[in-house]
Amino acid sequence: MNDQSLHKAAPLFEALLRYSRDPGVPFHTPGHKAGLGLEPEWRSLPDWSGLDLTEIAGLAWEPALAEAQELAARLFGAAHSFFLTQGATQGLIGAMLGVFPPGSTVLVARHCHAAVIHGLILADLHPVYVAVDRxxxxxxxxxxxxxxxxxxxxxxxxxxxxxxxNPTYQGIAEPLAPIRRLLAGRILLIDEAHGGHLGWSGLKGYDACGCADLWVQGTHKIHGSLTQTGLLHVARTGPPLSAVRRGLDLIGTSSPSFILLASLDSARRFLALKGRDMFGERLPGMADLKERLARLAGVAVLTDRELDADRALDPWKLVIALNGQSGYELERSLYGRFGIQPEYAAGAQVTFFMAPWQQAGVLERLYQAVADISRQTGQQADSRNFGTAFDIPPLILKPRAAAFAPRQSVPLRQAAGRVAATTVAPYPPGIPVLAPGELIRDPEIQGLFEIERQGGTIRGLDPDGGIAVVKE
Known part of the structure; x- marks a missing residue:
């Protein structure tokens, strides 16, 4: 094949076009759900290319961006809000670089996203990992x-x-006032990538606003902005804005997409004028769906009743399990047979991200699909595998030291006793099993193999299945 013929293909672009022609029912990010949560102006534009601009004088973009960020801060109760075009990851790493002195000790809840580990590396911080309940x-x-x-x-x-x-990937939220009191004057940085709407959904006291010094939202996940957008909020009692801005400047692009920035502004307007009320008004439909699913043979639905008394479940997340099928098998059945695409599967469970702008008919389609599958498998014995619970491995080296140390790749089966030089995490949701500087032990190795055996995706391993370790 000559070079000219080879370059007639655009594999990724063509894959997107194919999927967009028959996308199925989206119970996944982005939260606009194939445009349902976008303002009408986006859907009526015949061509978005005219919006793909840069920092040109005629656009007068600086005062417009400043006003847009101020309006976002008012909506979310912050002193200042920064628009992010590199996702919540940008906000987390930028905040860590800006507010924690290099070499300082920082407490990190172990169910953090891998982006937090990257922030530890770049900011040269010493983590003390805090265990999580399961x-x-x-x-x-x-x-x-x-x-x-x-x-x-x-x-x-x-x-x-x-x-x-807070909340977790599956929507489990905890009240933050007790944690704020324990920390006293220390900085509280909350990864609220999957939150920001809890107060609108009847869960006041679970949002970061009012307790956190800084909090980061992945607004594309449920709030309706385009993928790769987010917000970093700073409280009135938070750190100096100059420090936060300095951290963001270290990792942010100098040419942000104005389409992404505009989608944040548009999503804020939609939420303020209409969307936030929908989160409360349409709760009965979600509650009814969960109750009906729970009555199906062999179907388990995660509810508040299984949580500690002071924790709550985001009503816009749905987590189910079905006797006789792993989470991965159920996900494949839903998409392959019914065109329903969940957000995530692992172990026995499947997680769905819902949005209030989805119609009742879409929820009914999901119910009927699960009901059909349960009629075939629901009478089987409950043999669900709920996945592997990982302990926190011992920290041998600081993450930065391990990440930049001379390294080598070894087969995962032979890695016990070595020190990890990389972050290894099932994705989604991106919670690390191993972080740089940690001792690799047999339970982590066997757990990773089990995730792969079930059909999960693991990031951080080499293409041949090896793992990067600190060279001895």
Missing amino acids: LPHWGLPAGINRRSLEEALAAHPEASGLVMT
Whole structure:
């Protein structure tokens, strides 16, 4: 094949076009759900290319961006909000670079996203990982373990602050006022990538606003902006804006997409004028769907009743399990037979991200699909595998030291006793099993193989299945 023929293909572009022609029912990110949550102006534009601009004088973009960020801050209760075009990852890493002094000790809830580990590396921070509670019947993280946090604070009074995730990927949220009191004057940085709407959904006191010094939202996940957008909010009692801005400047692009920036502004307007009310108004439909699914033979639905008394479940997340099928098998059945695409599958469970602008007919289609599958498998015995619960491995080297140390790749089966030089995490949701500087042990190795055996995706391993370790 000559070079000219080879370049007639555009594999990724063509794959996107194929999928867009028959996308199925989206119960996944982005939260606009194939445009349903976008303002009409986006859907009526015949061509978006005219919006793909850069920092030109005629656009008068600087005052417009400043006003747009101020309006976002008013909506989300912040002193200042920064628009992000590199996702919540940009906000987390930028905040860590800006507010924590290099070399300082920082408490990190272990169910953090891999982006937090990258922030530890770039900012040269010493992490003290805080254990998280788990739901034994689901194998899911349920929030920070309060006793572990108290012990970490007692053992490390020098800690500059805490980085934690709330709510979890599956929507489990915890009240933040008790954690704020434990931290006293230390910095509280919350990864609220999957939150920001809880107060609009009847869960006041679970949002980061009012407790966090800084919080980061992945607005594309449910708030309706385009993929790769997010917001970093700074509280009135938070760190100096100049420090936060400095951290963001270190990692941010100098040519942000104005289409992405505009989608943040548009999503804020939509939420303020209409969308946030929909989160409360359409809760009965979600509650009814969950109750009906729970009555199906062999179907389990995650509910508040399985959580600690002070925790709550985001009503716009749906987590189910079905007797006789792994989460991966159920996901394949839903998409292959019914055109329904969930967000995520692992172990026994499948997670769906819903949005209030989805219509009742779409929820009914999901119910009927699960009902059809349950008629075939629901009478089987409950043999669900709820996945592997990983302990926190011992930290041998600081993450930065391990990440930049001379390294070599070894087969994963032979890696026990070595020190990880990379982050290894099932994705989604991106919670690390191993972080740079940690001792690799047999339970982590076997757990990773089990995730692969079930059909999961693991990031951080070499293409041949090896793992990068610090060279001895």
